[in-house]
Amino acid sequence: MLDRLFSPLTINGKTLKNRCVVTPMLMNFCEEDGTCTERFAAYHEAKAKGGFAMIVTENVAVTSVAKGYQWIPGLWKDEHIPGFRDLTDRVHQYDTVIIAQLNHPGRQASEKYAKAQSWAPSAIPDPYHNEEMPHEMTITEIHKTVEDFGDAALRAKKAGFDGIELHGAHGYMIPEFMSMYTNKRTDEYGGDLTNRMRFALEIIENVRQKCGPDFILGYRLSADERVTGGLTIEDTKAIVPYLDQAGVDYFSISIAVNATDDQMIPSMYYRHGYQADYAKEVKDVTCKPVITVGRINDTRIAESILRSHKADLIGFARQSLTDPETPNKAREGRFEDIRKCVGCLHGCVGHIDTGLAGSCELNPLVGHESDPEYQTVPAEHPKKVMVVGAGPAGMQAAIAAAECGHQVEVYDSDRWAGGQYRIASIPPGKGEITAFLRWQVRELEKLHVPVFLNTTVTKELVLEKKPDVVVAATGVTPIVPKKIPGVQNPNVVLGQDVLKGAVNTGRRCVVVGGGLVGVEVANHLASLLKEVTVVEMRDGIALDEGPAPRKDLLQDLANNGAKAYTSTTVDEITDHSVIVSGAHNEEIPADTVVLAIGRVSNTALAEELTAAGVDVRIIGDAKEPGLAGAAIREGYLLGRHL
Template sequence: MFKKLFSPQKINVCEIPNRLAVTAMVTNYCSEDGTATDRYIAYHEAKAKGGWGLIITEDYAINKNAMGYKYIAGLWNDEQIESHKKLTDTIHKYESKIFCQIYHAGRQSCSAVNGGMQPVAPSAIPCPWLRELPREITIPEIEQIVQDFGDCALRAKKAGFDGVEVHAAHGYLLAEFMSTYANKRTDKYGGCLDNRVRIIKEVYESVRSKVGKDFPVTIRFSAYEGFEGGRDMAESRVLAKLFEKWGFDALHVSNGAYGDHNDGGIVAPMYYPHAFGVDNAAEIKKIVNIPVFTVNRINDPRMAESILELDKADFIGMGRGSLADPDLPNKASTEDLTSIRYCIGCLQGCTGSLYVGGPITCLVNPSLGKEWELDYSKVDEPKSVLIVGGGPGGLEAARTAAIKGHKVSLYEKRSFLGGQFRSAAYPPCKGELSTYIAWITNELNKLGVKVYLNSEVTNELVDEKNPDVIIIATGGAPLMPPIKGIDKPHVISAEDALLGNTATGDKIVIAGGGEVGGETAAHLAMQQKDVSVVEMCPSLFRELDGVNKYNIMKILDEYGVKKYTETKVVEILDEGVVVENSRGKFTISADTVVIGLGYRPNNKLAEELKESHDNVVVIAGAVKTSNALAATREGFDAGISIK
């Protein structure tokens, strides 16, 4: 099935055992001084064990002021080499090769994370996300940075890396110089294309002079930048030819730059099509004779194989796919595809955590970042574990407890598993969420977990079963506030509307413009219904990150959803909803009213059991309503910690 995918390919003299690459992703797992931690090393080792042909590490800062995040790696002094040599020695126990990505964050940084220095950039234009005004870099400073790139590459070679990747993509410093949307200079580093790429040529020459001709040096660049005035493919084809002429050994064709309104999709959410950047890589591949990498929303090995068969690229980058399942290559090589834990494109853990300065996590893989401390060995004395609730938290608790060898039974009062995560897959572009529930259900079956559907747990059942451990994962119940008329028959919950438990009319008012209400609005609007959203806050989707919010708002606008913000639902009538805002009271016509105001903890059973049992663990939405990212993490921790 995968003749191309598992064939070797050389970059310079370095032979990569297969075409699957872990592309660089910030983890924030390193020390503040740029040295590698045991956590960072174990995270990469899991991928080497999993069979990835090439691992490209995250941005290694070339100097102490080049960092875009506080806890990323660095090789700006010789003292850092030893810890990263431990990393490469670990990876080389396996067949994988490892390249070091080297970079300067430029304006996509801030003084809080880069040693207290004001960010520098080709021109004094702030990053749309970070918005700290950068200082226009001077020519002597450029010359020093060129030297720093070469010195950093040499340290990478001394640390045992198999190659280096120069990061000139995603709006970081080198990318800023290449693009007229960020570079407004009129000296020898600005203006015409040759001036704008001058720094890239100088960096390449500096790196090559330090590492020698037989050491792989590749470059990552954004073929399409996704901003007004940014680079398009016409110029990127020219760049590709130049990069090959200068001597780069491979081209890593990516997209985008920082900013909520960027449609280049650096880290593409579920609203983007799969493999949307492949055609750009294919264009580049037609005109160069060195290997080409492609990336972006490629999460299935069959998808990767087809790209190779069409000769659109030589290597397939699956960054987020490797987070979701570091064992994806090994599973693909044995054609065990249903056991692959596929990335669902939610961005909650991989980028959402970085927004607040934390280390990355993963909704579908709650073991991510814990590899160095986990012990999956079987317990000596298995316990009987009773789990109440078949949502993501309960399912993860069941899976990990069973892995440890415990005897696990899971009870779900409804006829299906997944909890609210099942209905979460119904809004537009979120269908892949269901792949996680399907995957974990399959895993529970393989592990011998006894699952009881349509089974409500009572005190009597618990007393009868007499388990050693009780895990309560009952999640939340829809929040139904005391609005006058809320008990009318045409008033339904968002979950019932999504699952199709109740038919809706053609004129719908949704109370609540957060993630629950807003996404339900998008779902119903795509059925060409007249939808209005009423929200008390100044804006919709207050819980979402900017990228996901931007994309879901486009759907609401496309389908003409009417939005009433800073507006309160006062009363529900038979044929409409009375609302109130700064304009006063008025009525919005409706034949169906959907309540999408979120959830409250469903903890009645937990409180009852805790009164008579001392072995009760309560997790996730039964404690505090949150999201599936928190639920899977808490479920995993609860299951793995049972002794």
């Protein structure tokens, strides 16, 4: 059923063994001077080993000041070549084509990392760096930058790359010249489309002159910049034939710029393959292969896009983080063995945006592919391990321990595996979380680890089982603020009970607590056509969520008709209302009041067992409430090193 996806395709003399492509993602794995590291090489090698036909690296800086982040790769000097030669040699042994994406961020460079003022076609600040005014490039500087791209491409060829991809998307320097959103020049590089394309066409010509005709030259572009005055799909369809004629071998189609970055890097609130229609329109105006991207985390969806003739190749960017073996597993029909990206953006985008190295919430190995601490080593002295709690932390600990040869059993008092993470799957847009939890359950089944659900673990049961180690992944307990008058009224319920289906609510609901959990509970209720008001003491809601998914969540909340009262305190709960003060002083009618104020770690069993002399290891929310990624990583490492 995946005949198209696993059919070959030739690009400028290089035959790709299938249509699965790793499209670029910034990971911050290189040295600060742009040098390739073992971490960077091993990260890409894992994807090649996993069966991807082509890998396009994250944007490689063409000059030392072309930096929007601290640890990006570089090809601005010959000293970079040996490190990348090691990378390409390791990738090629798996019959995988590897492409270096060349980039100059233009006005999106950061003075903090570039140590210099950014360059741009016009002196207009970037929304993300709006305190930094870019230098308006001179003609001489434009010509120099053209040469920089060509020189970097030649170094890529010497380093063993099969080609380069010009980053002409997402508001970086090349599209800054192309778009009237950012280009206000009136010389030969501004105004008419002929002039605005000149910079890109000169770079293509320079690369071809220096690297020859048999070197792959790809071009990534934002088919629609999704901003007022930016490039539209009709502009793009006019531009593509000129790029094609100039010598581009394939097109990689994305959308958006920094100002619309939530559309560029989609969260769980976007539909699968939502950019494929843009790729189809580009495919209609070129005979060159076209790559599509955008929330494609299932090879069967990828196949449908290919069968619909919307694209020739499929970009599995974040899916390749969650499971770098996606192509191999799909080719073997092992669909349930594939971990699927849930679009949380916490480890990838969230870490990068805070200056950290990239990761994946669901795959602890990302960035640690050759790290000894993360490898599976058979236990010298296998232990009997009892895991209490079948949430993501507990199950990951059980998987890792069983892989090392320990005898493991898992227990949970709920009828479902998944703990708080399963509850988190219930609000709109988050259903794919259950696929990951099912993946964990299946891994335990394959390892013959018994999972006892509907089973409450007591001290007596533990002493009867006599485990060598107890892993306490016992989760959290919701906070009930007893100081609020009326909080014990029968119309007051817990947010987690609402999501679990343990209670229903009336038509008018007030959710007390505007953190991520409270807002997701509110969105769930609003999607059921309830009248919902969120009350939050802080000056914003869902402030503990990342910028892109938060933006999408709040938009969905607004679309569902919910209201939010911020900088507002609950003074009293009555049988039919909630009395608040602060920014809002009123009595809000309410049939049901939902508490989502916070959670505390549940350590009662762990403390009781420790007092009885049992070796207890506390992990996940039971140790410290937080996001699933930290809990999964903690469970993984504990299981590896019991």
